[in-house]
Amino acid sequence: MKDYNKEKIPRATAKRLPLYLRNLTILDTKGMTRIKSKQLSEITQVPSATIRRDFSYLGELGRSGYGYDVSYLIKVFSEILDSEEKSCVAIIGFGNLGKALANNNFRRNKNLTISCVFDIDPEIIGKTITGFHVYSMDDFKQIAHEKNIRVVISTVPSENAQQAIDVVVDSGITAILNFAPDRVEIPKHVSIRYIDLTTELLTLLFFDRHYKNTSSAVPS
Structure with a gap:
């Protein structure tokens, strides 16, 4: 696995990585093998442009027209977040x-x-x-x-x-x-x-009232 320079990852990006990892892990357990930024955006409520920018800090994670391999993203984010370390x-x-x-x-x-x-x-x-x-x-x-x-x-x-x-x-x-x-x-x-x-409850209620037609995770 690539040796990532974690200090160069912006703090805002680093804060979103657990959100990506959590949702990708759920998708993986449901059998989803690849995903595009637009799909991940709908799930996480993070703009697709922001997702692509976040991912760009970590190298070439996907391919144009194909999207991203879910299992590979999980491996990358797990390593960066040290979630494989006890x-x-x-x-x-x-x-x-x-x-x-x-x-x-x-x-x-x-x-x-x-x-x-x-x-x-x-x-x-x-x-x-x-x-x-x-x-x-x-x-x-x-x-x-x-x-x-x-x-x-x-x-x-x-x-x-x-x-x-x-x-x-x-x-x-x-x-x-x-x-x-x-x-x-x-x-x-x-x-x-x-x-x-x-605050978390008020945020949840806000999204419940104003994003009724969007199936998504409330952003953290």
Whole structure:
């Protein structure tokens, strides 16, 4: 496989690659072998011109008149996103949302694994809940190191998120997915993505109202 210079891929393009990969993987499971940018645009709601430009940063991925080979695109995007490399994930905040995420445990990607969960509630610390031993946030740095954690998912409420994220950053973790909508302060070398469920729901409702005749995935 080609050795891609990932630093030259624009950030906007990089953010869309998981969207492409997710939808292409679904198409592959349905037996679709090739696709054109117009078809992928209808599915992802990303303009076909943008898709072609995104793909151009990665070399010659398709052929004029033929389109793109679905399985080849999956291989390319998987390599770029390192989705073939096993990554251990920790969840901090083991309330209802944390439990739901843990129980899902990335069933579509065997290389993403939730290895441990953390909380500050003394009522659940030390207990095994839905198959997960609940560790104290006081032990985060040690446990994260022992279990080789690379990514943290935070479901901690906004009022406590900064303190929790500080503990995570102090442990050396540089990749965080935060379900609290309020921004937190982090060093420049740390990557963080915010998932605001209210915003996501409003976006979904907007597309449901205004794109009734388009069968598509709502863009992320």
